[in-house]
Amino acid sequence: MRPMLVSDYNEGAAPEILEAFQRTNMIQEPGYGADQFTLSAKEKIKAACDCPQAAVTFLYGGTQTNQMVIDALLKPYEGVLAVESGHINTHEAGAIEYTGHKVLALPEHGGKMDPDELAAYLATFYADANHEHMVAPGMVYITHPSESGTLYTREEMTAIADICHQYDIPLYLDGARLGYGLAAAPEVDLPFIAKTVDAFYIGGTKVGALFGEAVVFTKGNEPSHFMTRVKQHGGLLAKGRTLGVQFDTLFTDGLYFRLGQHAVDMGMKIRDILAEAGCRFFIDSNTNQQFIIIENEKMEPLNERIGYDFWEAYDADHTVIRFCASWATTEETLLALKEALAEVM
Amino acid sequence: MRPMLVSDYNEGAAPEILEAFQRTNMIQEPGYGADQFTLSAKEKIKAACDCPQAAVTFLYGGTQTNQMVIDALLKPYEGVLAVESGHINTHEAGAIEYTGHKVLALPEHGGKMDPDELAAYLATFYADANHEHMVAPGMVYITHPSESGTLYTREEMTAIADICHQYDIPLYLDGARLGYGLAAAPEVDLPFIAKTVDAFYIGGTKVGALFGEAVVFTKGNEPSHFMTRVKQHGGLLAKGRTLGVQFDTLFTDGLYFRLGQHAVDMGMKIRDILAEAGCRFFIDSNTNQQFIIIENEKMEPLNERIGYDFWEAYDADHTVIRFCASWATTEETLLALKEALAEVM
């Protein structure tokens, strides 16, 4: 089969994780997250975040995590503010609305939210004489890196957080690809994020785990009976150890950060290869995701040589496609990309 | 730590599964269940069920599976009939009601549903002049083995199915521990189940997988857009391969059945050990779960020596406890049980 740069979840897991499964397999542990591996992983994440008061919970996937956290943090009559291109607004099959909450969409700027537009939305809402008939904005959702591979600066993230706290609503950061963001922009590190936002998750599925995301409530604000609510949503794993073992491994000896660094290094090489091949970039990204605009007739020939992801239609004759590196991307695959571009472009 | 017979999910996974993860790890595959392992596993399960028209989907846990299947099979104004002790009615934190559906409870008989009581309920419902103001019974849920370790005979399961089909409502079988039922009562095999019920799941989490359940719709009745609905519920794994690899392994060379047989063999040995120690049984079970009634003051001393599961209060002075064997139970653990009983009872 031809090599793929379709997504960051085309392979299994980091070898260290499979080794940990082997090593711990026959140790008897209680279920539902009371096992020693889960407890250890929580402590390591709290330390990595420099946030002793954090409450950490492991869930198994990104959509489930967004659904669970947003539903638990919102009051029943509130909605969540996100940019139009936010994952919860586009590619989660209406999982937020399924829980009864509206996604309130703001314009997107390279996948990011503009603090001034956020402030304006909130001010306008409360100035509206009829706002008791409207969906109250009850929290803010951002992705870092964004769906377009862009990153917030410290200043931008702080500005959004300040507005949230002025209106007394939480800021939640979707870190499905956080490992890649930490590598690409080290100044927005885990302690800064833990200090700035009210809840976030550290993505495992896309950064070397078989599956799993680590939710962090940073301000003593874990929703009450959170485990029961996860169970009620159908999201509680009997063998919680499977999540504990993975995150314990990821946060031992800096594995999570090394996996992220590898993918970003490969992403930069992809960017160079694309630039050398004269490709037209859709957006400037310094993370593991790279987007180009391609003539429609070249899509099929290219796809036969190297796997990529359809992103969106650009115009009648062009399409945006994505190349996605991961913790598992090899030099052979990059070479295949180079050759494919040479033949097709 | 002292050995445990608390549950069938205290260890990791069957070694064959971990080996399969290792072997397939770096093979690139598409996400969301389109990988080769998932496709292969589906074919093997259809063959094992002798049901070519079956539609198989892999989900990650029992409560999620029950929630997903029941919500997808019921019409919005319908409820699901189950016995009072049914898992969905007791220990799923209201996951069915969370999707908007009532659990309509019938009496339980050793964890099982009585066909006559089911027939009477349905007849009474439709005879009620006000039934348009009531929750319509839209499907029937049974567990096999039941929560009490008991099993339906072919005749009993057929009787329930016949009533369901008379009222044109589906029968759904929760097989969280199906591997143990298949070993304890081989005449109720997969082809019989596939022929008799309209949907069921083959439990992986409790029968040797790290996690995962295989849902089977047997009559060309998979709900439309089922993948989208799973995503909407937050239940779709990006790395669907993790489920595919596990079930492909479980249904290769009869592994699933061997794991089940081991647990039942160990369950029978536990029953013998308990009987020899003069324990009073709560229910007669020939599966991997064994229940006894114990004096309250003996609970703590016993628990220090061997892990068991609290089941329910029996009376002011006695409690029902459960010993649970699994695919992973060792002779050493049985010896520990024997010694513990000798010291405490």
Place this chain on the structure above:
Amino acid sequence: MRPMLVSDYNEGAAPEILEAFQRTNMIQEPGYGADQFTLSAKEKIKAACDCPQAAVTFLYGGTQTNQMVIDALLKPYEGVLAVESGHINTHEAGAIEYTGHKVLALPEHGGKMDPDELAAYLATFYADANHEHMVAPGMVYITHPSESGTLYTREEMTAIADICHQYDIPLYLDGARLGYGLAAAPEVDLPFIAKTVDAFYIGGTKVGALFGEAVVFTKGNEPSHFMTRVKQHGGLLAKGRTLGVQFDTLFTDGLYFRLGQHAVDMGMKIRDILAEAGCRFFIDSNTNQQFIIIENEKMEPLNERIGYDFWEAYDADHTVIRFCASWATTEETLLALKEALAEVM
């Protein structure tokens, strides 16, 4: 058409209410409950309850009110305790489950809840080691009068309230027929109820209004943004004045109490007529509802002469039927009942 004693909602509204609609019709008022009539009605109800801190909201029907109040008072992972025969558990088409909450059913005793059984349920729940996997009992629902026409004494209602408050969960009273209860058992009056329970509603639909129920939160415990939540449930009337005018009229010059007294007086006459005719009573009721057990073959002839309500099957040959008086029941109708019984029984 033959006269009916089918229910207490077979006629329109008390004449005083229609007159009030006429009188106020062209007065311009703001919508959504900000009108002068609604404000006046709220004050009158607070005064009648001797409960200045009460928050009063008008909704349009009983099922909507139960759904709204219960959903707003429960936390998302909680269920509501009610007796098996409670209206929310039987004849509201699953409206509570529709909002995601389980109805936790206790045995019924003539339609009433036994305080000891309630206490036992709560104690058992919290003693269960697995209760984080179960639906937490988050409030208690009672009906007064009950669906069987029975009434709680002051002592019984206080006992239930004390248990609720010991567990820090609210007690909610469904007063769909409260006007008839107040007439039949005057010691359980509005001030006593307001002091004892945490929320209740004063039924209008069945006690002389065209429609409408008055919800009273008695302890400064109105859920936040309750109006928005009612709107979100689809329950907010643009012309809130229609509810205000009706309850303002009902609570002027004691009309609500007089309507209730008339129905109970007529109910007692019905009881006498039934007794004289040798009917077998199903339950002893001193409110406007009277239940008898009748031979199946007499049902049709009786129904041709006087309308009654099917209640439930009693045995293979007998059925329980209900005669229901109301604020509108006339002496002519009672005479028709008497004659019908004479001919049929």
Place this chain on the structure above:
Amino acid sequence: MRPMLVSDYNEGAAPEILEAFQRTNMIQEPGYGADQFTLSAKEKIKAACDCPQAAVTFLYGGTQTNQMVIDALLKPYEGVLAVESGHINTHEAGAIEYTGHKVLALPEHGGKMDPDELAAYLATFYADANHEHMVAPGMVYITHPSESGTLYTREEMTAIADICHQYDIPLYLDGARLGYGLAAAPEVDLPFIAKTVDAFYIGGTKVGALFGEAVVFTKGNEPSHFMTRVKQHGGLLAKGRTLGVQFDTLFTDGLYFRLGQHAVDMGMKIRDILAEAGCRFFIDSNTNQQFIIIENEKMEPLNERIGYDFWEAYDADHTVIRFCASWATTEETLLALKEALAEVM
């Protein structure tokens, strides 16, 4: 109190309706819509729509109707397409999302949907390789008259319907103010609407009823067990007669149309008065709603003289306000408007 042109629900009901309540008050009828008035009203509406196969149901309010119809017509994984300014997307407190469905917003053009933009949205959705991860567009919602007082032509409505039917999704028309639309643009009459759309409602609350809306399913497409579902949503009135009496009256001797005509006539007079006073119009409307842009400092003085509705902020110094005529608007009120404008503008 100063006169108001705030909304079309500031008064009670058309006198004919109150008279009908008086006339029918003591006639005994069964509940829940089985009464003679409801049956008669349904027939009259089917006749007025020239649509014998229509199924008519009476609900009590607009948000409830939208919530009920949309939830019942959509499959669980689908969303509803509406323009951004559509009532369901702005002023219903998230009632659609409460039922689990996303509102998919298209641009608005004077409150209306552009058929080409609708077609483009649907084509793009199905061309997207990832659309199984997205919310499927399952129906289209339009308002006629729109929230901005504008109207669809026959051609526009037909174009939208044709696109819907090409994609096999229903078109639903929110007719909260339909009576005013019928008067302003008589060519889009009830038979045309019934022939063109799949479901719509004839607004009562804003067109002379105390409350109530008539839902019409036009194509034999009433959702199964619709009454039970209405009950489940908390929306079923015990005294269904209250709705039947009103709509029976509205559709006797053309009352509904006369009420609509009066309001439109008054709306046109308001438009003339505003134009004469030199007001700047926000949008060109020929229905009962008129919108102007006003300097912020004039709002308070004007509001002291004549009631109007805040619509939205226009810029830092100006606001859009609405004057709304109704079936009940008097010449005295128009005179008051004229005088108020003369003093303030």
